[in-house]
Amino acid sequence: MERTVVIALGGNAILGPGQEGHLEEQLANVAITMNQIADVIAEGNRVVLTHGNGPQVGAILLQNDLALGQVPAMPLDVCGAMSQGMLGYMIQQVLSNALEERDIDLSVVSLVTQATVDPDDPAFDDPAKPIGRFYSEEHAQSRAAEAGEAWIEDAGRGWRKVVPSPEPEKIVEAQAIQTLLTQGAVVICMGGGGIPVICAEGRYRGVEAVIDKDLGAERLAEDVGADVLLILTDIDNVMLDYGTPEEEALTDVTLQEAERYLQEGQFAAGSMAPKVEACLRFVRWGGDAIVTSLDRALDALQGEAGTRFAART
Amino acid sequence: MERTVVIALGGNAILGPGQEGHLEEQLANVAITMNQIADVIAEGNRVVLTHGNGPQVGAILLQNDLALGQVPAMPLDVCGAMSQGMLGYMIQQVLSNALEERDIDLSVVSLVTQATVDPDDPAFDDPAKPIGRFYSEEHAQSRAAEAGEAWIEDAGRGWRKVVPSPEPEKIVEAQAIQTLLTQGAVVICMGGGGIPVICAEGRYRGVEAVIDKDLGAERLAEDVGADVLLILTDIDNVMLDYGTPEEEALTDVTLQEAERYLQEGQFAAGSMAPKVEACLRFVRWGGDAIVTSLDRALDALQGEAGTRFAART
Numbered sequence: 001m002e003r004t005v006v007i008a009l010g011g012n013a014i015l016g017p018g019q020e021g022h023l024e025e026q027l028a029n030v031a032i033t034m035n036q037i038a039d040v041i042a043e044g045n046r047v048v049l050t051h052g053n054g055p056q057v058g059a060i061l062l063q064n065d066l067a068l069g070q071v072p073a074m075p076l077d078v079c080g081a082m083s084q085g086m087l088g089y090m091i092q093q094v095l096s097n098a099l100e101e102r103d104i105d106l107s108v109v110s111l112v113t114q115a116t117v118d119p120d121d122p123a124f125d126d127p128a129k130p131i132g133r134f135y136s137e138e139h140a141q142s143r144a145a146e147a148g149e150a151w152i153e154d155a156g157r158g159w160r161k162v163v164p165s166p167e168p169e170k171i172v173e174a175q176a177i178q179t180l181l182t183q184g185a186v187v188i189c190m191g192g193g194g195i196p197v198i199c200a201e202g203r204y205r206g207v208e209a210v211i212d213k214d215l216g217a218e219r220l221a222e223d224v225g226a227d228v229l230l231i232l233t234d235i236d237n238v239m240l241d242y243g244t245p246e247e248e249a250l251t252d253v254t255l256q257e258a259e260r261y262l263q264e265g266q267f268a269a270g271s272m273a274p275k276v277e278a279c280l281r282f283v284r285w286g287g288d289a290i291v292t293s294l295d296r297a298l299d300a301l302q303g304e305a306g307t308r309f310a311a312r313t
Numbered sequence: 314m315e316r317t318v319v320i321a322l323g324g325n326a327i328l329g330p331g332q333e334g335h336l337e338e339q340l341a342n343v344a345i346t347m348n349q350i351a352d353v354i355a356e357g358n359r360v361v362l363t364h365g366n367g368p369q370v371g372a373i374l375l376q377n378d379l380a381l382g383q384v385p386a387m388p389l390d391v392c393g394a395m396s397q398g399m400l401g402y403m404i405q406q407v408l409s410n411a412l413e414e415r416d417i418d419l420s421v422v423s424l425v426t427q428a429t430v431d432p433d434d435p436a437f438d439d440p441a442k443p444i445g446r447f448y449s450e451e452h453a454q455s456r457a458a459e460a461g462e463a464w465i466e467d468a469g470r471g472w473r474k475v476v477p478s479p480e481p482e483k484i485v486e487a488q489a490i491q492t493l494l495t496q497g498a499v500v501i502c503m504g505g506g507g508i509p510v511i512c513a514e515g516r517y518r519g520v521e522a523v524i525d526k527d528l529g530a531e532r533l534a535e536d537v538g539a540d541v542l543l544i545l546t547d548i549d550n551v552m553l554d555y556g557t558p559e560e561e562a563l564t565d566v567t568l569q570e571a572e573r574y575l576q577e578g579q580f581a582a583g584s585m586a587p588k589v590e591a592c593l594r595f596v597r598w599g600g601d602a603i604v605t606s607l608d609r610a611l612d613a614l615q616g617e618a619g620t621r622f623a624a625r626t
Contacts, residue, residue, distance in 0.1 A: 022385040059384045060395075063376040070379060071372045072335040078399055082373075085398020086391055088425045089508060093517050096485075100515040109489040112401045112423040172409075176422040176498050183492045195402060202413040204406050 002044050003227040004181060005301065008217035008278075009033060009051040010233045013294065014087065021059055030094045036294050038098035040301065041106070046181055048224065049091065050217040053083040053192030054131075061132040076131065076163065077195050077206025084112050084191035091188050099186075107185040114172040114204065115194030115211055115219065121166035129165040129210045129270075134158030164209040168194060168216045172204065174223035181224060190216050212270075218278035222285050229282040229289040230301065231275050236293045238276060238307040240266055250307040255283055258309060279309040315357050316540040317494060318614065321530035321591075322346060322364040323546045326607065327400065334372055343407045349607050351411035353614065354419070359494055361537065362404065363530040366396040366505030367444075374445040389444065389476065390508050390519025397425050397504035404501050412499075420498040427485040427517065428507030428524055428532065434479035442478040442523045442583075447471030477522040481507060481529045485517065487536035494537060503529050525583075531591035535598050542595040542602040543614065544588050549606045551589060551620040553579055563620040568596055571622060592622040 013033040019025045041047050057079050064073040074082070088110025096108045127150040135143075140151035140159035150162045171177070171194065180187050193211030197204045214231055221229045237249035240261065253261075258280050267273040272291075279289035292299075292306025300306030326346040332338045354360050370392050377386040387395070401423025409421045440463040448456075453464035453472035463475045484490070484507065493500050506524030510517045527544055534542045550562035553574065566574075571593050580586040585604075592602035605612075605619025613619030 020385055023387055023391060063380040063384050066380040066383060067376040071376050072333055074336055074399070078336060078402065081398045081402030082395040083398070085394045085396070085401065085425055086387070088398065089391065089394030089427075089519075092425060093427070093510070093519070097516040107486065107489045107492075109486050110425040112398055112405060114402075114406065173420065173422050176420045176493055176496075179420075179496045179498070180489055180492060183489075185489050185492070197406070203410040206402075206406070 002046060004046040004048070004224065005040065005228040005230050006048045006050065006217055006221035006224070006226045007037065007040070007297070008214050008229070008231045009049060010294075011052045011054055012234060013232065014051065014090075015055040021055055027090060027094065030090050031098070033294055034091065034095040034098045036297055037095060038102055038104070039298050041099065041186060042102050042104060043298065043301070045301065046184075047186050048177065048181065048220065048226065049095075049186070049188045050190040050213065050220065051087055051091065051188070051192075052213045053080065053087060056083040056087060057192060058132045075206065076208045076210075077197070080192050080195045081112055084110070084195070087191050088188050095186065095188075107180075108188070109180060109185055110188040111173055111177060113177075113189040113191065113194045114197045115168040115190070115216055116170045116172065116199045116204070117166035117196045117207065117209060117211065118169060119198050119200075119207075121164070123164040123166040123209070127162040127164045130154060130160040130162050131210060132161055134160055165212055166196060166209050168196075168211045168219040171220045171223045172197065174220065177220070178224045190220050194220075212274045214275045214278040215281075218282050221282055221287060227287060228301065229279065229287060230297060231278060231289070231291045232294050232297060233272075233275065233291060234293065236296050236305060238267070238272060238291050242266075242272075253307060253309050255280065255309070255311055283309045283311055315359060317359040317361070317537065318353065318541040318543050319361045319363065319530055319534035319537070319539045320350065320353070320610070321527050321542070321544045322362060323607075324365045324367055325547060326545065327364065327403075328368045334368055340403060340407065343403050344411070346607055347404065347408040347411045349610055350408060351415055351417070352611050354412065354499060355415050355417060356611065356614070358614065359497075360499050361490065361494065361533065361539065362408075362499070362501045363503040363526065363533065364400055364404065364501070364505075365526045366393065366400060369396040369400060370505060371445045388519065389521045389523075390510070393505050393508045394425055397423070397508070400504050401501050408499065408501075420493075421501070422493060422498055423501040424486055424490060426490075426502040426504065426507045427510045428481040428503070428529055429483045429485065429512045429517070430479035430509045430520065430522060430524065431482060432511050432513075432520075434477070436477040436479040436522070440475040440477045443467060443473040443475050444523060445474055447473055478525055479509060479522050481509075481524045481532040484533045484536045485510065487533065490533070491537045503533050507533075525587045527588045527591040528594075531595050534595055534600060540600060541614065542592065542600060543610060544591060544602070544604045545607050545610060546585075546588065546604060547606065549609050549618060551580070551585060551604050555579075555581075555585075566620060566622050568593065568622070568624055596622045596624055
């Protein structure tokens with residue numbers, strides 16, 4: 001019963017909060033994560049790995065800023081591609097080593113991945129996804145005035161640039177990813193949600209936007225015909241009434257329940273809400289979806305942990 | 314008569330001498346290059362594209378330097394992976410658009426590519442490949458003293474860091490590249506010669522080195538069983554007695570002739586010599602090899618231009 005599992009890694013899989021981003025830190029985190037992923041592969045699952053890139057793109061954007069005047073800055077789509085190369089390299093090397101320790105001989109490869117978005121997506125009228133580091137109000141206002149960028153004040157911590165977060169429509173490299181999967185490769189792709197591109201008259205071009213990484217992983221899971229979408233995050237289960245005395249861990253959730261909870265606003269926007277939304281979409285499409293922590297990934301795939309979404313339980 | 318052609322793009326295919334590296338410049342160069350490559354594909358050739366990354370890695374290294382203290386610097390292998398993501402993205406998008414204009418519907422994908430090197434390669438005792446920008450003697454000497462780096466004075470233009478340039482042994486992702494080729498994809502890989510890694514007891518780790526991009530492309534051509542290695546450079550033909558009144562364009566060259574010319578020192582080290590060496594190796598292995606300019610690529614594949622290497626003419 002070999003299943004194809006699209007795994008969406010959480011941000012902490014590579015860089016934890018408060019860490020500065022030294023390569024050694026990142027590699028140590030990736031090693032912990034890839035040990036678990038290698039166990040999932042050892043169980044006979046075909047795996048596609050997707051991952052975030054927030055801290056890494058933040059670092060690249062800051063380097064662009066600090067080197068201005070000496071090195072031409074690259075736009076966000078190109079910085080995203082750089083982060084895909086960097087993280088793909090780290091993940092493929094470490095995962096390949098973890099598989100070798102288990103005497104598993106599989107190709108592990110990373111693909112630069114683009115996802116088309118609709119230029120008429122309403123998100124383009126309402127940039128809401130913060131990127132990069134925090135800056136002063138002065139910097140934010142000058143960038144807004146001079147470069148037409150959108151900036152917001154973020155909870156007293158300073159100002160951050162915001163970009164649109166449109167819906168992913170089609171994964172440009174889906175066919176190649178499926179080809180590799182069919183031949184037994186482990187594929188790393190869709191880093192940072194995929195590079196958002198607009199397709200006009202058959203021609204692609206990058207846009208300044210960020211696709212939600214869980215929604216991107218879901219779209220990919222459909223496009224490659226996966227059996228399971230496994231979203232890994234910091235907690236073992238999706239919670240109802242999170243942070244209150246009544247909080248409750250969800251185990252099996254039907255489509256109808258998930259829709260109701262989303263409507264009730266049970267889940268944080270930009271955090272758990274898109275994860276549950278991604279699961280909903282994948283279950284509607286006909287697959288199974290799970291949200292859990294890295295540590296419970298294997299148990300969750302065996303139906304013994306995590307929050308599992310199904311058309312009906 | 315569909316042939317598999319590994320094309321090694323020259324540096325000018327993406328960024329010309331004197332250009333600063335603005336994205337628009339790079340994309341304009343890539344568009345010119347990809348128009349020619351699309352014509353090669355339109356003729357029915359299966360294509361693997363490899364490319365240099367010197368100016369791009371130079372820019373990333375400089376950004377690392379200028380952002381030190383605020384963003385942890387990444388070692389050369391990780392910077393190389395970043396450049397593979399960046400250049401892979403640009404090339405795959407532009408080539409895909411060029412194919413679309415020709416009504417050719419093929420997947421175009423970029424893979425992060427590693428190549429193993431021997432830790433006992435003599436190159437590690439003699440770092441000779443310059444990377445990054447020119448610096449002052451003061452900077453060079455302090456880096457040499459504090460970080461144990463090797464620096465050389467380069468023809469009065471300043472000081473540059475040098476790293477070993479070992480031989481490529483095995484392309485780690487060769488199997489996946491071949492799988493994609495077999496399924497009709499155009500594959501972009503081996504950016505910058507591939508990321509050099511050492512494999513010890515089945516475990517890979519990156520090393521600070523640069524693989525010659527033409528020798529890397531040759532190794533790949535063997536590993537994927539290509540028919541032709543096509544090395545593109547600034548001139549239409551390899552020249553004998555280059556720059557002298559006796560200079561002569563080579564058209565058909567046998568193994569024996571090429572070996573003799575190399576021994577005579579006819580070709581510049583780090584420039585034409587490794588290209589001819591790569592061709593020699595590929596012909597010895599059993600393939601055809603060509604050196605020519607981008608403009609003559611298609612004619613050269615049809616035997617009507619370029620310098621063509623064969624076991625015997």
